[in-house]
Amino acid sequence: MISKIYDWIDERLDITPMWRDIADHEVPEHVNPAHHFSAFVYCFGGLTFFVVVIQVLSGMFLTMYYVPDIENAFQSVKYLQSQVAHGQLVRGMHHWGASVVIVMIFLHTLRVFFQGAYKKPRELNWVVGVLLFFCILGLGFTGYLLPWDNKAFFATQVGLEIAESIPFIGTEIKTLLAGDPEIVGAQTLTRFFAIHVFFLPAALFVLMAIHFIMIRRQGISGPL
Amino acid sequence: MRRGKGLKFVGDSRVIDKETRDKIPKDYSEYPGRTEAFWPNFLLKEWLVGSVFLIGFLCLVAAAPSPLEQQADPNNAAYIPLPDWYFLFLYELLKYNYASNDYIVIGTMVIPGLAFGALLLAPFLDKGPERRLTRRPIASSLMLLAVASVIWLTYESVASTDWEARAEYSVTNEAPQLEVDTSDPGYEVYQANCLSCHGDALQGNAPVGPPLVEITYEPEAIKEIAINGIGEMPAGLFQGTDEELDLLAEFIYSTVNQGEGGASETGDDTEE
Numbered sequence: 001m002i003s004k005i006y007d008w009i010d011e012r013l014d015i016t017p018m019w020r021d022i023a024d025h026e027v028p029e030h031v032n033p034a035h036h037f038s039a040f041v042y043c044f045g046g047l048t049f050f051v052v053v054i055q056v057l058s059g060m061f062l063t064m065y066y067v068p069d070i071e072n073a074f075q076s077v078k079y080l081q082s083q084v085a086h087g088q089l090v091r092g093m094h095h096w097g098a099s100v101v102i103v104m105i106f107l108h109t110l111r112v113f114f115q116g117a118y119k120k121p122r123e124l125n126w127v128v129g130v131l132l133f134f135c136i137l138g139l140g141f142t143g144y145l146l147p148w149d150n151k152a153f154f155a156t157q158v159g160l161e162i163a164e165s166i167p168f169i170g171t172e173i174k175t176l177l178a179g180d181p182e183i184v185g186a187q188t189l190t191r192f193f194a195i196h197v198f199f200l201p202a203a204l205f206v207l208m209a210i211h212f213i214m215i216r217r218q219g220i221s222g223p224l
Numbered sequence: 225m226r227r228g229k230g231l232k233f234v235g236d237s238r239v240i241d242k243e244t245r246d247k248i249p250k251d252y253s254e255y256p257g258r259t260e261a262f263w264p265n266f267l268l269k270e271w272l273v274g275s276v277f278l279i280g281f282l283c284l285v286a287a288a289p290s291p292l293e294q295q296a297d298p299n300n301a302a303y304i305p306l307p308d309w310y311f312l313f314l315y316e317l318l319k320y321n322y323a324s325n326d327y328i329v330i331g332t333m334v335i336p337g338l339a340f341g342a343l344l345l346a347p348f349l350d351k352g353p354e355r356r357l358t359r360r361p362i363a364s365s366l367m368l369l370a371v372a373s374v375i376w377l378t379y380e381s382v383a384s385t386d387w388e389a390r391a392e393y394s395v396t397n398e399a400p401q402l403e404v405d406t407s408d409p410g411y412e413v414y415q416a417n418c419l420s421c422h423g424d425a426l427q428g429n430a431p432v433g434p435p436l437v438e439i440t441y442e443p444e445a446i447k448e449i450a451i452n453g454i455g456e457m458p459a460g461l462f463q464g465t466d467e468e469l470d471l472l473a474e475f476i477y478s479t480v481n482q483g484e485g486g487a488s489e490t491g492d493d494t495e496e
Binding site: 023024025026027028029030032033034035043046047050051054070074075077078081088089091092093094095096097098099100102109110113114115116117118119120122123126127130131133134137140141144147148149150151152153154155157158159162165166167184185221224 | 257258259260261262263266267269270273274277278281282284285286288289290291292293294295296297298300303304305306307308309310311314315318328329332333340343344345346347348350351353354355356357360364367371393395
């Protein structure tokens with residue numbers, strides 16, 4: 001049955017080459033922990049991706065309850081946390097996942113750096129990877145405000161003051177992020193929500209696609 | 225991209241060099257070492273590792289519920305801000321003399337800009353062909369220094385934070401929510417004299433003012449405290465006429481004790 005459906009689609013779209021590009025390749029010995037246990041360091045990139053998938057899925061479920069508005073944001077999070085079945089678990093996954101993804105991407109970055117895997121010809125993939133790192137930090141920063149509790153509000157105020165201290169364009173950047181040069185309020189919350197849920201994930205997906213296509217084209221760097 | 229510029233890749237590279245460009249791709253057995261097919265053999269192992277990782281992650285989530293503090297109150301001037309742990313190193317950096325006040329640009333822009341800029345452009349700064357970290361001492365020592373500083377700054381920040389005091393901010397310590405009649409004439413007096421420390425619904429404002437929702441004072445005692453203070457509350461905070469003081473005491477007393485009178489009545493209603 002499945003193979004008939006596959007053949008039907010393949011006849012029209014010729015998907016077998018795509019399948020080859022995604023799945024049909026060899027894993028070299030030096031990255032396979034089954035052969036060399038120390039090769040577990042190659043897992044960090046994959047685990048980063050795995051946690052990002054957890055973040056995307058748990059985040060999608062969080063938006064089913066979350067209300068990005070200063071009157072209701074906190075109440076909706078509190079309701080989700082205390083009343084909704086498994087709400088605490090889903091929010092917990094998103095909250096702790098944010099920390100775990102930072103740890104994993106940090107370890108992945110150190111692995112690539114200390115193995116010199118960013119050397120020619122993989123310079124561009126390193127640059128894309130660091131941009132992904134910035135994206136994830138931005139997601140962490142914008143997501144921190146969304147529960148609209150005291151911790152969120154005051155940490156964001158400090159963050160925006162840091163943005164404001166940039167010479168010449170600081171106030172403009174702060175206004176862009178917060179919606180107002182002075183007030184951290186309703187506008188700030190909706191903007192951070194938009195950045196956290198639409199802008200940064202869009203950038204994240206594009207950069208991840210480029211990151212993975214480049215890995216598939218160039219292959220994993222050889223053993224040291 | 226022009227192919228065949230003499231690029232050599234190890235493993236599963238898809239970039240074809242000149243000699244093999246027009247030939248059939250090499251058989252798996254041609255690659256050096258004990259390679260393994262990604263699908264399905266290696267993916268199965270990855271899936272197993274992923275499952276174990278997920279179980280560990282869910283144990284963490286179940287063991288440590290995600291924190292939530294009391295609702296944001298922009299008027300809470302006593303609150304000490306603290307970012308999430310992965311920004312603590314930047315936060316701590318701003319406490320150093322030459323990275324704050326007049327030199328704030330050094331702390332917020334110059335040092336992080338140089339560090340993250342160098343990270344972004346690492347392949348163009350460290351261009352040599354050597355990959356082993358002992359053979360490129362400048363790059364690896366700078367990276368080790370950066371990692372050590374981040375860990376040190378984070379440690380300093382964590383050590384200087386009073387985590388027990390921060391736990392007070394948690395929503396689990398929040399006083400029960402009271403129905404406040406904001407049209408009560410006493411509420412205006414409350415707003416003018418008490419709200420900044422005791423919150424807009426008597427819920428308190430950690431750490432400056434405790435909640436009033438469970439106090440047991442009679443109106444006379446409330447008046448006494450408003451004028452003379454109690455504990456850490458100084459005298460003379462109430463500034464108004466005697467009539468306003470009466471309104472205030474009556475408002476606080478009736479708001480705090482609304483449960484006793486009202487609850488039994490509504491209880492009767494629902495039973496009937």
